Amino acid sequence: MANEMLLKYGCNPNQKPSRVFMADGGELPIEVLNGKPGYINLLDAFNGWQLVRELKRATGMPAATSFKHVSPAGAAVGRPLSDTLKKIYFVDDLGELSPLACAYARARGADRMSSYGDFIALSDVCDVPTARMIQREVSDGIIAPGYTDEALEILKSKRKGTYNIIRIDENYKPAPVETKQVFGVTFEQGRNELDINKELLSNIVTDNKDIPDDKLEDLMISLITLKYTQSNSVCYVKDGQAIGIGAGQQSRIHCTRLAGNKADIWWLRQHPKVLGLQFVDNIRRPDRDNAIDVYISDEYMDVLADGAWENIFKVKPEVFTKEEQKEWLAQNTNVCLGSDAFFPFGDNIERAKKSGVMYIAEPGGSIRDDHVIMTCNKYNMAMAFTGIRLFHH
Numbered sequence: 001m002a003n004e005m006l007l008k009y010g011c012n013p014n015q016k017p018s019r020v021f022m023a024d025g026g027e028l029p030i031e032v033l034n035g036k037p038g039y040i041n042l043l044d045a046f047n048g049w050q051l052v053r054e055l056k057r058a059t060g061m062p063a064a065t066s067f068k069h070v071s072p073a074g075a076a077v078g079r080p081l082s083d084t085l086k087k088i089y090f091v092d093d094l095g096e097l098s099p100l101a102c103a104y105a106r107a108r109g110a111d112r113m114s115s116y117g118d119f120i121a122l123s124d125v126c127d128v129p130t131a132r133m134i135q136r137e138v139s140d141g142i143i144a145p146g147y148t149d150e151a152l153e154i155l156k157s158k159r160k161g162t163y164n165i166i167r168i169d170e171n172y173k174p175a176p177v178e179t180k181q182v183f184g185v186t187f188e189q190g191r192n193e194l195d196i197n198k199e200l201l202s203n204i205v206t207d208n209k210d211i212p213d214d215k216l217e218d219l220m221i222s223l224i225t226l227k228y229t230q231s232n233s234v235c236y237v238k239d240g241q242a243i244g245i246g247a248g249q250q251s252r253i254h255c256t257r258l259a260g261n262k263a264d265i266w267w268l269r270q271h272p273k274v275l276g277l278q279f280v281d282n283i284r285r286p287d288r289d290n291a292i293d294v295y296i297s298d299e300y301m302d303v304l305a306d307g308a309w310e311n312i313f314k315v316k317p318e319v320f321t322k323e324e325q326k327e328w329l330a331q332n333t334n335v336c337l338g339s340d341a342f343f344p345f346g347d348n349i350e351r352a353k354k355s356g357v358m359y360i361a362e363p364g365g366s367i368r369d370d371h372v373i374m375t376c377n378k379y380n381m382a383m384a385f386t387g388i389r390l391f392h393h
Contacts, residue, residue: 003027010039029172030143034156035164037141041119043070045143048121049168051075051228056123058196058220061240064103064130065225066110066118071233071248073114075225076106076241085109088269090285091133101129106241108137111262112289119143119164126151134158138286145170194388196223201361201384205373208382211359215336219361222338223390229340231391234348236263236355237336243267244355252339256348259337260355267332267356268296268325278314287312295320332356340390342366346375353379363389 004021005028018039022028030045037045044067051072055063061077078099086092089109097105100122108115120134122144131151134142141164142155155165179188198216200223211219221242222235229235229247234255236244244263246255268274269292277295279288291312294303300319303309309316337352339362349372352360364385366372376383 005032007039007042008036015039024175029169031167033147033152033165033167035141035159035162037164037166040069041141041164044068044119045121045141045166045168047228048072048119049143051224052121052123053170054196054224054227055221058224059217059240062098062100062103063123064100064107065121066104066107066115067121068114068118071230072107072225072228072242072245073118074107074110074242074245075221076103076110077221078103079106079240081105084270084275087275094129094132096129097133098127098129100124100127101133104130104133108133110242110266111245113293116286116289126155128154131155136285140164141166143168192227192390192392194227194390196220196227200386200388203364203385203387204382205364205369205385206376206381206383208377208380211382211384215334215359218336219338219359219384222336223361223386226338226340226390226392228392231340231393233340233390233392234259235338236260236352236357237338238263238332238334238356243335252341252343253345253347253351255339256351260351263332263335263355264329265293265296267329268320271320271324271328273318273320273324277317280312280314283312296325329354329356334358336360338362340392342369342389343372344368346371348372349375349379349381353381357381360384361386363387 004019007018009016010018048065048067051065052063055077059077063077065075066073081102089105091105116138117140119140120142125146126144127148128150131154135154143166145168155163176191178191179186201216201219218237222237225235225242226233232249232252232255234246235242236259243266244259246259249255291303303312333356335356336359337357342363342365344366345368358381360383
């Protein structure tokens with residue numbers, strides 16, 4: 001491993017020269033096994049690696065994340081997939097999946113539109129089932145603590161041999177104080193080494209005090225995901241995976257709506273009408289994903305109009321009506337939600353309820369905490385005040 005790595009350019013092609021290096025004179029904790037990663041690739045890689053490392057430490061399960069523009073599009077641990085999830089994640093033809101492959105299927109599948117061209121982080125050595133899954137997706141690169149020989153060869157075949165493959169030293173520990181420059185001024189702060197565990201969720205402030213163990217784990221997943229998501233941010237989690245992440249919004253209610261809308265789309269994709277869509281042969285994966293997204297949306301006629309649907313579907317689908325969608329969405333329950341800062345108003349709780357949220361973790365500390373708690377009590381939700389904020393910039 002070397003002390004520095006020259007990059008093609010910075011965030012944009014006009015930002016030259018560009019490099020990453022160790023200011024302390026030590027060696028970089030990464031080895032590039034294939035490709036030539038760029039500036040944003042490495043930002044995604046380092047943030048993603050920290051996220052999956054913490055998910056693995058908190059849950060004991062393999063973890064994966066799909067990063068885009070320095071925020072996760074999805075994050076998950078390796079719980080087994082139901083037949084329905086295998087189908088909506090388009091992995092039902094891959095045979096037996098390892099726990100790590102299940103984790104990436106969940107991370108990629110939560111928001112496939114946002115994951116297009118992602119940078120992947122894995123908590124464990126990349127195995128063949130995971131590599132085969134990645135092989136057919138549009139992705140910029142991957143970081144992991146290692147790769148089996150066969151998995152590495154599979155990944156090297158991507159992008160005509162230019163796919164970015166990074167191995168990170170899993171024992172690397174950064175200095176406790178971090179610095180960065182903005183406008184020629186150096187910023188310095190202590191690293192956010194906060195340990196997110198179940199004890200952080202012990203201060204339950206609602207009338208409903210019951211948060212089952214599996215929901216505590218989902219709440220931890222939401223908080224760890226938020227720790228590496230550009231703020232403001234809100235994360236909905238169900239059954240070991242993020243199902244909706246709202247990142248980088250100036251208003252918290254906009255975070256809650258954005259993440260909730262993504263969670264709704266994730267659930268609507270499991271409706272029999274969506275599962276039953278018959279696509280034309282050889283449709284490109286991105287075109288299929290976009291068609292599903294549009295079919296569920298208010299712009300559904302863009303894919304159902306005569307002259308349009310024939311290019312996408314073998315059989316013209318029926319309209320997925322608002323009434324049908326509302327009825328289906330009501331069946332999504334026991335969703336967990338985390339927020340990286342306090343909810344200032346109860347409107348966030350009202351929006352969360354529409355996406356099936358029953359368990360919430362947020363810092364608390366708003367002058368309107370009483371109103372937020374009252375809104376939770378109205379729906380018999382259980383909410384924990386963590387007392388900690390998770391801003392990330």
